[in-house]
Amino acid sequence: MKLSQIKSKLHPKLYESLKSEIKELRPSQEKSIKAGLLDENNLLVCTPTASGKTLIAEMAMLNAIYNEKGKAVYIVPLKALASEKYKDFKSRYKNVKVAISIGDTDSADKYLEKYDLVITTSEKLDSLIRHHTPWLKYVKVVVVDEIHLLNDPSRGPTLEILITILRKILPKIHLIALSATIGNPKELSEWLDAKLVEDSWRPVELKKGVYLDGEIEFN
Numbered sequence: 742m743k744l745s746q747i748k749s750k751l752h753p754k755l756y757e758s759l760k761s762e763i764k765e766l767r768p769s770q771e772k773s774i775k776a777g778l779l780d781e782n783n784l785l786v787c788t789p790t791a792s793g794k795t796l797i798a799e800m801a802m803l804n805a806i807y808n809e810k811g812k813a814v815y816i817v818p819l820k821a822l823a824s825e826k827y828k829d830f831k832s833r834y835k836n837v838k839v840a841i842s843i844g845d846t847d848s849a850d851k852y853l854e855k856y857d858l859v860i861t862t863s864e865k866l867d868s869l870i871r872h873h874t875p876w877l878k879y880v881k882v883v884v885v886d887e888i889h890l891l892n893d894p895s896r897g898p899t900l901e902i903l904i905t906i907l908r909k910i911l912p913k914i915h916l917i918a919l920s921a922t923i924g925n926p927k928e929l930s931e932w933l934d935a936k937l938v939e940d941s942w943r944p945v946e947l948k949k950g951v952y953l954d955g956e957i958e959f960n
């Protein structure tokens with residue numbers, strides 16, 4: 742599927758930002774569109790690493806922002822990943838106010854109200870919710886990147902409670918969950934009330950081998 746085929750569903754500013762870089766959609770992206778990504782369907786996207794999951798989230802977030810449906814929050818597990826996404830989104834969407842909120846100070850961060858897209862960690866968002874951050878009510882799209890972290894013994898429970906609280910206080914959010922490695926995707930998609938998008942296409946073929954004394958022997 743070519744990007745131009747979905748031009749009518751993308752806000753003109755979003756299409757303009759993407760068209761020079763993206764010509765053809767990758768299989769996971771095409772499947773997500775067909776599963777109702779641009780019609781506000783909740784999605785759990787479970788596809789290999791580097792298959793293009795971020796763009797799926799971007800299309801939902803930027804369409805909501807440009808169409809003035811609300812803000813977007815992008816949740817990542819690591820501060821380093823938050824900085825990477827911040828740089829990425831800021832350079833691609835110059836007319837969008839992008840913020841990063843990963844600080845250790847426990848406050849409501851009221852200044853974030855002025856931003857359209859907030860990149861944060863689950864622990865930080867949990868803290869913002871506990872401070873009754875006023876701008877949360879304007880959030881339309883929530884992206885949970887690397888959602889397999891739900892399974893992590895130390896950080897999983899925070900994420901699980903966070904998603905539960907978010908869906909309770911914001912029942913109309915559009916939820917997009919992304920991961921390359923989920924053991925029980927069907928079960929998780931049911932819990933999230935999301936459509937499951939699975940695909941095995943990867944840009945680089947995966948080979949299994951044994952490394953010994955500077956040499957790799959492939960199966």
Ligand SMILES: Nc1ncnc2c1ncn2[C@@H]1O[C@H](COP(=O)(O)OP(=O)(O)OP(=O)(O)O)[C@@H](O)[C@H]1O
Pocket residue numbers: 762763764765766767770788789790791792793794795796920921
């Ligand atoms: N349709 C496309 N055409 C060309 N390049 C694309 C397309 N979609 C994504 N890319 C590029 O592919 C690269 C990998 O994408 P991305 O980081 O979204 O992968 P991912 O699925 O999130 O992987 P991971 O599970 O490792 O986080 C990025 O550099 C991105 O710009």
Ligand SMILES: [Mg+2]
Pocket residue numbers: 794795886
């Ligand atoms: Mg990713």
